[in-house]
Amino acid sequence: MKDTAFQDLLTSIRQAGRIRRGTLKPVRVMTFRPADVKSVRDALKASQTEFALMIGVSVATLRNWEQGRRTPDGPALALLRVAARNPRAVAEALHREPRKGAA
DSSP: OOHHHHHHHHHHHHHHHHHHHTSSOOSOOOOOOHHHHHHHHHHTTOOHHHHHHHHTOOHHHHHHHHTTSSOOOHHHHHHHHHHHHOHHHHHHHTTOOOOTTOO
């Protein structure tokens, strides 16, 4: 690893530690409201079971997101953000043909 890449990585790790300890505020916070999760699923005309299977989470997890008991994060959050902007692309990428009337 080049010295500059190592220094960038080290800086990121230190920032993450300060954020975790609460001494530094995160630069950006990505949230996805329960209604957003449901609207993405609705745009794909998918049932909870179909959508959960499509994005690789349990139906219970999807229900928790839609009911506001949990919030999606990490790769699931990224996938939901992409799906919100372009549901057809996500359906195609995940090898599922959207139902008639899907965006």
